[in-house]
Amino acid sequence: METGQAISPLTSSTVSGLTWARPIAKPLRGLGSFIGMSLDVLVGIFTTKLAWQEYLAQSWFVARVSLLPAVLMMIPYALINTFIFNILLGEFGAADFSGAGAAFFNVNQIGPLVTVLVTAGASATAMCADLGARTIREELDAQRVMGINPIQSLVIPRVLAATTVSVALMGVVVLVGMVASFFFCTYFLHVSAGAFVAGMTVVTGLGDVVVSLVKAFLFGLGAGLIACYKGISVGGGPAGVGNAVNETVVFAFMVLFTINIIVTAVGVQFTLK
Amino acid sequence: MTDIVSPPSDRTTRSSKVGRKLAAGWNRIGEQTRFYFLTLAAIPDAAINYRSEVLRLIAQMGLGAGALAAVGGTVVIVGFMTVTTGAVVAAQGYTQFQSVGVEAFTGFASAFFIPRLIVPGTAQVTLTATVGAGATAQMGAMRINEEVDALEVIGIRSVAYLAATRVLAGTIVVIPLYAVALMMGFLAARVGTTVVYGQASGVYDHYFNTFLSTSDLVWSFVQTISMIVVVMLICTYYGFTASGGPAGVGEAVGRAVRASMVVGALVLVAVTLAVYGQSGNFRLAG
Numbered sequence: 176m177e178t179g180q181a182i183s184p185l186t187s188s189t190v191s192g193l194t195w196a197r198p199i200a201k202p203l204r205g206l207g208s209f210i211g212m213s214l215d216v217l218v219g220i221f222t223t224k225l226a227w228q229e230y231l232a233q234s235w236f237v238a239r240v241s242l243l244p245a246v247l248m249m250i251p252y253a254l255i256n257t258f259i260f261n262i263l264l265g266e267f268g269a270a271d272f273s274g275a276g277a278a279f280f281n282v283n284q285i286g287p288l289v290t291v292l293v294t295a296g297a298s299a300t301a302m303c304a305d306l307g308a309r310t311i312r313e314e315l316d317a318q319r320v321m322g323i324n325p326i327q328s329l330v331i332p333r334v335l336a337a338t339t340v341s342v343a344l345m346g347v348v349v350l351v352g353m354v355a356s357f358f359f360c361t362y363f364l365h366v367s368a369g370a371f372v373a374g375m376t377v378v379t380g381l382g383d384v385v386v387s388l389v390k391a392f393l394f395g396l397g398a399g400l401i402a403c404y405k406g407i408s409v410g411g412g413p414a415g416v417g418n419a420v421n422e423t424v425v426f427a428f429m430v431l432f433t434i435n436i437i438v439t440a441v442g443v444q445f446t447l448k
Numbered sequence: 449m450t451d452i453v454s455p456p457s458d459r460t461t462r463s464s465k466v467g468r469k470l471a472a473g474w475n476r477i478g479e480q481t482r483f484y485f486l487t488l489a490a491i492p493d494a495a496i497n498y499r500s501e502v503l504r505l506i507a508q509m510g511l512g513a514g515a516l517a518a519v520g521g522t523v524v525i526v527g528f529m530t531v532t533t534g535a536v537v538a539a540q541g542y543t544q545f546q547s548v549g550v551e552a553f554t555g556f557a558s559a560f561f562i563p564r565l566i567v568p569g570t571a572q573v574t575l576t577a578t579v580g581a582g583a584t585a586q587m588g589a590m591r592i593n594e595e596v597d598a599l600e601v602i603g604i605r606s607v608a609y610l611a612a613t614r615v616l617a618g619t620i621v622v623i624p625l626y627a628v629a630l631m632m633g634f635l636a637a638r639v640g641t642t643v644v645y646g647q648a649s650g651v652y653d654h655y656f657n658t659f660l661s662t663s664d665l666v667w668s669f670v671q672t673i674s675m676i677v678v679v680m681l682i683c684t685y686y687g688f689t690a691s692g693g694p695a696g697v698g699e700a701v702g703r704a705v706r707a708s709m710v711v712g713a714l715v716l717v718a719v720t721l722a723v724y725g726q727s728g729n730f731r732l733a734g
Contacts, residue, residue, distance in 0.1 A: 292573055296576075308694065308698060429525065435536070
């Protein structure tokens, strides 16, 4: 109350209203500055010169960090999914359609899901940890002093790298998943290989692949923006960096799962005839 | 005189580098295994001697800390995430079934896929991100600030006090969180199908109740518990061994998330194959 009066001559009712609203104001301010940074980035992509070297280095970094987790995560998820769906198909006596099931799940849900997990869990954490370390070492302040805009030199290349790698990962993940499902179905569940391959395109087509690629693009963009925002707004020593990475994962998951459900609901309107 | 000690050839340096890398990896596996067994063995100690710390951690994990508490804590985050994944059943399942004219089966898809696949998977990644990574961040910061060494100096068993209490608290906290996740998943699928896509709720409930099996729910609960124990062990290990200043804590959290998501997926598939591998636990004709 006293601090509020010290800053500006507000009436007592407004001040008590402000103290009540303070816990709400903090996350709102965070959201606002996140949106501000995102706008800066989106405008900056078209108006400033792209830092090519940083972009390539970051793409390589993100790809290196996330390729192995992507493959290692996709194989179990593809197997579990093919397996559960095959229980169902076996009960109907339609095990020959396991190719259709595998393609449908891998392209439409498991592929994007694993891409979410990898971009939020692997790329975004690594990116936030790296950027947070630079912030805590005051490298960003040093850049500002030298007249270099950190948004242009650090953030935009990272956001673009996350987006590129996410789309590329989506392709890798679906490919790995289909190969894993194929071998699992033919060698362990005794589905004929020809029936599996023939069934792949029954319910899944180009439209589904395009929708999944759109999802991957948005995932990479969202995760990259969140990771960079959390990275450049780090404060408070070791605990601060740890918490920033932790919050990056959580917020990225929440945003990416929301994007997934929205794009799914919109996408099926186009892909179903 | 100068060439008495010949410089090591390219091949020997490379092979010794590979050898050193292999040895380091091997040592790390041994070190991790040792830490996991120490932590598991210290759980009774933690439950008896550090009970108040366990209670404090349960409260903190359920509600989250810092900015995570501001969005409602772990409970709300878990609920929100399972809403988004449960709604996939409605968004993708209903429309896909509708395209072949059997949209009545959406209730069945919800009863079949949500407990077996969607909730364990979603709970795994959400708990890794919130509870697991949070533990790594806290313990990493303590390690960097030399608080862990301070604990050792004043005679507190750091593995029991820091790691075992967190594994125990994580396992306890997951029980109500799992119930929230399951209910939110079912609710999202039902609301999505009946309200958004306009299916008659009686049709949905009929197929849902017919195909919902209690043993599926119990097994999916077992899956989630076994997974959280593994995830907490991995996350506490990376927090406990963090090094390299503030940047090191961030790296440790990233590494913990990557490792525990991969291992969590493997645990999920192992438990699924163990539970459903023989019979499938499913009968269409009741």
